[in-house]
Amino acid sequence: MAFNGEMTAFIGAGVMGEAMIKGLLSRELLAPNNIVAADPRAEHLDELRTRYGITVTTNNAEAARAAEVVVLSVKPQVMDMVLPELRGQVDSVRLILSIVAGVPLKTIANALLNVRVVRSMPNTPGQIGRGITVWTASSEVGAEQRAQAEALLGAMGEHIYAADERFLDMATALSGSGPAYVFMFMEALIDAGVHMGFARRDAEQLVTQTLLGSVLYAQQSGMHPAELRNQVTSPGGTTAAALHEMEKGGLRTVLSEGVWAAYRRSKALGS
Ligand SMILES: NC(=O)c1ccc[n+]([C@@H]2O[C@H](COP(=O)([O-])OP(=O)(O)OC[C@H]3O[C@@H](n4cnc5c(N)ncnc54)[C@H](OP(=O)(O)O)[C@@H]3O)[C@@H](O)[C@H]2O)c1
Numbered sequence: 001m002a003f004n005g006e007m008t009a010f011i012g013a014g015v016m017g018e019a020m021i022k023g024l025l026s027r028e029l030l031a032p033n034n035i036v037a038a039d040p041r042a043e044h045l046d047e048l049r050t051r052y053g054i055t056v057t058t059n060n061a062e063a064a065r066a067a068e069v070v071v072l073s074v075k076p077q078v079m080d081m082v083l084p085e086l087r088g089q090v091d092s093v094r095l096i097l098s099i100v101a102g103v104p105l106k107t108i109a110n111a112l113l114n115v116r117v118v119r120s121m122p123n124t125p126g127q128i129g130r131g132i133t134v135w136t137a138s139s140e141v142g143a144e145q146r147a148q149a150e151a152l153l154g155a156m157g158e159h160i161y162a163a164d165e166r167f168l169d170m171a172t173a174l175s176g177s178g179p180a181y182v183f184m185f186m187e188a189l190i191d192a193g194v195h196m197g198f199a200r201r202d203a204e205q206l207v208t209q210t211l212l213g214s215v216l217y218a219q220q221s222g223m224h225p226a227e228l229r230n231q232v233t234s235p236g237g238t239t240a241a242a243l244h245e246m247e248k249g250g251l252r253t254v255l256s257e258g259v260w261a262a263y264r265r266s267k268a269l270g271s
Helices: 015-026 042-052 058-066 076-085 105-113 124-128 143-154 166-176 176-194 200-221 226-229 238-246 252-268
Strands: 008-011 035-038 056-059 069-072 095-098 118-123 132-135 157-161
Touching: 008 015, 008 058, 008 166, 015 035, 015 042, 015 124, 015 143, 035 042, 042 056, 042 118, 058 076, 069 076, 069 143, 076 105, 095 143, 105 118, 118 166, 124 132, 124 157, 132 143, 143 157, 143 166, 166 176, 166 252, 176 200, 176 252, 200 226, 238 252
Parallel strands: 008 035, 008 069, 035 056, 069 095, 095 118, 132 157
Antiparallel strands: 118 132
């Protein structure tokens, strides 16, 4: 067991914080009385307490003081306010795990006077336990705390450790923002289906299952994506006609440029 009755505090319990809490409880990695969530809105906290039976508070410092593990799960914009509140309250905390985009390990360690920090980049499918997270840790994070970090992140799905923090900005651009690219692709295909004459509900079902089935097929076959694409592309056929137009429109370049733009933005926000 990664946790031994230790208290874990969530500073910010919105979409991602709640996803972690839910995953930890459903996997029985933590009991409700081992979790405290701090968030500014009392009515939201009441909902969380009713739903999960956890302890809640509007006071970040109070939550952090009660915990051995502190998860930072607020939006990046409020970190400037949250870090000073926690300074001096978490000196002896054994692990600080941040899921906040763009805030470097060093910034958190310096602000909180605690060097045992893990920085991670999850994604929204984590809400149903099907996400993927890239994480890194300061050298002071020991084996036991790494196991705790893996348990916390595992509550949202798969995770990959990166020895170099540079990969966190890359992960932000690829897998952190990635669901938005997929949803935009989905939306465009559904609209194309409606444009041809399908009822929207039918177009949605066709596109969703095509994406889901293709991903599972790629995963299970282990074949290269180009090989799988060739299977669908007969000489002089319909797929070849479609792919030609997509290449002409620069689909691959646009995707690549988009990912690079997100990477540059992530680095700029971090500095
Ligand atoms: N969503 C994603 O795709 C994604 C992916 C990877 C990483 N992340 C990272 O995860 C973090 C959380 O994102 P999210 O999507 O869960 O955001 P969210 O739903 O807005 O959750 C943040 C929570 O923090 C609360 N909060 C605001 N000010 C606070 C304060 N001073 N002290 C304590 N709590 C405060 C918010 O309350 P109010 O709503 O009342 O303001 C909200 O409940 C972000 O840093 C983001 O970079 C998000």
